[in-house]
Amino acid sequence: MRVSQLFGATLRAVPADELFSHQLLLRAGFLQQLASGIFSLLPLGARSQERIRGILRAELEAIGGQEIAMPVIQPGDLWQRSGRWQKVDQTLVRFQDRRGRDMVVAMTHEEVVADLAAAQVSSYRDLPRIVFQIQTKFRDEPRPRAGLIRTREFWMKDSYSLDRDLEGLRRAYRAHFEAYFKIAARAGLPVAAVLSDVGMMGGRMAHEFMYLSEEGEDTLLLCPRCGYAANQEVAERRLDDPDPEAELELEEVETPGTTTAAEVARLLGVGTQRVVKTVGYIAETQRGVPGRLVLALVAGDREVNLARLRQATGAVELRPATEQELAAAGAVAGYMSPRGLDPAAVTVVADLDLGRRRNLVAGANRAGWHVRNFNLARDSQVDQEVALSATVGGDPCPSCGAELELRRGIEYGNIFQLGTDYSLALGAEFTDEGGHQQPVVMGSYGIGLGRLLACVAEEHHDERGLALPISIAPYQVALVQVGTDPEVVAQAEVLHRELGGAGIEVLYDDRDVSAGVKFADADLRGMPLRLTVSKRTLQERSLELKRRQGEARLIPLEGALEQVGAELRLLWDELDAFVAQQMSPVAALAERTFGPGA
RNA sequence: CGGGAAGUAGCUCAGUCAGGUUAGAGUGCACGGUUCGGGACCGUGAGGUCGGCGGUUCGAAUCCGCCCUUCCCGACCA
Structure with missing residues (x-):
C-alpha cells in the first residue's frame, strides 16, 4: 500500500481530554468517531481488526468452534420467551417493523443460538458443539467513554457451547478459559482471569478476562500469594473469627x-x-x-x-x-x-x-x-x-488469608456457564440414550475486538505513537523513501515490489514530503519494522532497518530481502516466546480453578 | 438519570465576560518558490448556516429562553 493512496491521514491535533492511547489511534488514522460510542474503522484500523479476527478464528477453531453468522435484527418474541424483554432496560434497542411486529437490535445472541439448537440438535449424538461468530453488537449504553473501551456499537466474537450435561459444559468452559489467555497473548497482552458476576446473562459460573491498567473501569482484588482473583462485585474475603463474648442485654x-x-x-x-x-x-x-x-x-x-x-x-x-x-x-x-x-x-x-x-x-x-x-x-x-459488604484492598484472601491487592482492569472478554435457562425457555432439547428429552446445557463466551485493540494500544505505545505487536500491526513494514532523487525512488520501488512478492505486507511512504514528516508518521502508525532508503544509504549500497522502538542499522541491498525476512521471523519468534511465557502458568491455573482432567 | 464543561474553517482552538465595519490563529488543503534524514521555510489562495429554533435590540458568534449534540465525573453496565 502506498501512503500517497491511503484513505485516512495522520492528524496533528486531537481532543486533549481523551485517553492517550485513544488519541494515538485517532492521530494515526485508525478510526473516526461518528457519534457517541459509535466509530468507523479506517483502513489501518480495519486491517488491525482483521488481524484480531484471524487470531480469534484460529483459536476458536483450535477448540472445535465452527463459525456461523447470525442476524443482527431479531424478533422481539424470542426475547420475550427468554424473559430478557422484561429484564433488560433501554440498553436493548427495540423497534417495530412495518407490520408492527416487535424487533430488537441484537446486544448478544443466546436466544438465537438456543433457537438454532432447537432445530439443529435432536440427539445426544449432535453434541457437544461450539459455534461462534464475529460481528457487531449494539448496546445503547447510558454513558459511552474512553474511546473504544466502552462503545455502543462494537465488534464482538461471541461463541456458544452446546452440551448434554454439566460435565460437558465444564469442558467447553475450560477450553475457552485457556483459549482466552492464548488469544490475548498472541495480541501481545498480559491478562488476568477474575471471577465475575453473571449479571444479565444469568447462569452459574463466570470469569472476566482483564488487562490490568489504571485506565480500567473495573475494580479487581488479586491475591499475590495464591492467585485468587475476583472482580470486586463478587470478591470475598476471609471472615474474622466469631467474637467469644457472651450476649448482653439489649x-x-x-x-x-x-x-x-x-x-x-x-x-x-x-x-x-x-x-x-x-x-x-x-x-x-x-x-x-x-x-x-x-x-x-x-x-x-x-x-x-x-x-x-x-x-x-x-x-x-x-x-x-x-x-x-x-x-x-x-x-x-x-x-x-x-x-x-x-x-x-x-x-x-x-x-x-x-x-x-x-x-x-x-x-x-x-x-x-x-x-x-x-x-x-x-x-x-x-x-x-x-457476603454483602465490598471487599477492599488489604482484606484477607478468602482462600489463603494473605492481603489482597486492589487493581484496576479493562475487561476484554468474559465467559459464562449458562446452564439450561435459555434451552428450556426456547425448547432446545435433545434425546438421550434412554430416549428421554433433555435440555441442552449452554455456555456463552465473548470477546470485544475494539476493546482488545484499545488494550493493545494502551500496552504498546510511547510518546511518539503506537508500537504495535507484529500480530496486530496493519502492515509489517513501513518503507520510507527519503527525498525524490530518481535513484532513491527507483530503489524504493524495487524494494516495495520485492517485499510484496515475498508476501511481506508493506506500507510504502512514496509521498513527496520531508523526511521528518515521514518518520513522524511512521512512528505514529506503529508498524514493527521500518526500512529507509536514501541517497545516504545508497552510497553504501545499503538501506536502513529499524525496529519501531529499536536502534537503526544499515543492511546491504544485496540480500536485503532475506535480512528483512529474518528480522520479521525474529519478531514472530519473540512473540511466540511471549505467548509461551504467558501460557506457562495457565494449565496449572486451570487445574486449580476447575480441578484435574481436561 | 444527577453534576460539570463544551459546540466558531477538514482538525485543534482564540474571540463571547463588556453586542458595533469584511469573524481570527495554528494545522490541514490548493498553487508557486526555496529546502531535502526527524512534523523545514517564504509567498499566494480557497475554505464559515459562529450547533438549531425562537426572543431582546437600530444592530447578536457575543444577551435571554427552549432544544440538539459531544466530552468529563457519578449512577448504571459486559
Whole structure:
C-alpha cells in the first residue's frame, strides 16, 4: 500500500481530554468517531481488526468452534420467551417493523443460538458443539467513554457451547478459559482471569478476562500469594473469627444528631466496625412492577456491594429508598435498623460479618436513639446472610488469608456457564440414550475486538505513537523513501515490489514530503519494522532497518530481502516466546480453578 | 438519570465576560518558490448556516429562553 493512496491521514491535533492511547489511534488514522460510542474503522484500523479476527478464528477453531453468522435484527418474541424483554432496560434497542411486529437490535445472541439448537440438535449424538461468530453488537449504553473501551456499537466474537450435561459444559468452559489467555497473548497482552458476576446473562459460573491498567473501569482484588482473583462485585474475603463474648442485654441509648456510623461510633466510644449500618433499597424484580423495600446491613466501616445485593434479592433494578418509602415501613432514616419493622413488608439482607460479632450498636428506629448489645440473630429479622459488604484492598484472601491487592482492569472478554435457562425457555432439547428429552446445557463466551485493540494500544505505545505487536500491526513494514532523487525512488520501488512478492505486507511512504514528516508518521502508525532508503544509504549500497522502538542499522541491498525476512521471523519468534511465557502458568491455573482432567 | 464543561474553517482552538465595519490563529488543503534524514521555510489562495429554533435590540458568534449534540465525573453496565 502506498501512503500517497491511503484513505485516512495522520492528524496533528486531537481532543486533549481523551485517553492517550485513544488519541494515538485517532492521530494515526485508525478510526473516526461518528457519534457517541459509535466509530468507523479506517483502513489501518480495519486491517488491525482483521488481524484480531484471524487470531480469534484460529483459536476458536483450535477448540472445535465452527463459525456461523447470525442476524443482527431479531424478533422481539424470542426475547420475550427468554424473559430478557422484561429484564433488560433501554440498553436493548427495540423497534417495530412495518407490520408492527416487535424487533430488537441484537446486544448478544443466546436466544438465537438456543433457537438454532432447537432445530439443529435432536440427539445426544449432535453434541457437544461450539459455534461462534464475529460481528457487531449494539448496546445503547447510558454513558459511552474512553474511546473504544466502552462503545455502543462494537465488534464482538461471541461463541456458544452446546452440551448434554454439566460435565460437558465444564469442558467447553475450560477450553475457552485457556483459549482466552492464548488469544490475548498472541495480541501481545498480559491478562488476568477474575471471577465475575453473571449479571444479565444469568447462569452459574463466570470469569472476566482483564488487562490490568489504571485506565480500567473495573475494580479487581488479586491475591499475590495464591492467585485468587475476583472482580470486586463478587470478591470475598476471609471472615474474622466469631467474637467469644457472651450476649448482653439489649439497651436503648440516646444518640442525638448522630446519623452516620462514624458519628455514632465516636459518641459511644466503639470502633465503626462495631456499628451496624443499615441502608434501604427498593428492589424491582421485574421492570415496571413496584419494588420491595430491602434493608442491607453491613458493618459501619464497610460499603454495600450492590451486585451482591442484586444477586441476593433477584432484583433487576435496585435504587436507594427515599425517606418517605422508609418511613412508610416504620424505618427512621439516620437511626435505622430492622428492629420493630413488619417482617412481611421488608426483606433484610445482612453481611456475614455481623452474625459473627456480639453486642453491636444499631439504630433504634427512633430519631436520636440507638441500641447497644445488638446481636443479629437474637434481635433482628434476617432473611439472608451473604457476603454483602465490598471487599477492599488489604482484606484477607478468602482462600489463603494473605492481603489482597486492589487493581484496576479493562475487561476484554468474559465467559459464562449458562446452564439450561435459555434451552428450556426456547425448547432446545435433545434425546438421550434412554430416549428421554433433555435440555441442552449452554455456555456463552465473548470477546470485544475494539476493546482488545484499545488494550493493545494502551500496552504498546510511547510518546511518539503506537508500537504495535507484529500480530496486530496493519502492515509489517513501513518503507520510507527519503527525498525524490530518481535513484532513491527507483530503489524504493524495487524494494516495495520485492517485499510484496515475498508476501511481506508493506506500507510504502512514496509521498513527496520531508523526511521528518515521514518518520513522524511512521512512528505514529506503529508498524514493527521500518526500512529507509536514501541517497545516504545508497552510497553504501545499503538501506536502513529499524525496529519501531529499536536502534537503526544499515543492511546491504544485496540480500536485503532475506535480512528483512529474518528480522520479521525474529519478531514472530519473540512473540511466540511471549505467548509461551504467558501460557506457562495457565494449565496449572486451570487445574486449580476447575480441578484435574481436561 | 444527577453534576460539570463544551459546540466558531477538514482538525485543534482564540474571540463571547463588556453586542458595533469584511469573524481570527495554528494545522490541514490548493498553487508557486526555496529546502531535502526527524512534523523545514517564504509567498499566494480557497475554505464559515459562529450547533438549531425562537426572543431582546437600530444592530447578536457575543444577551435571554427552549432544544440538539459531544466530552468529563457519578449512577448504571459486559
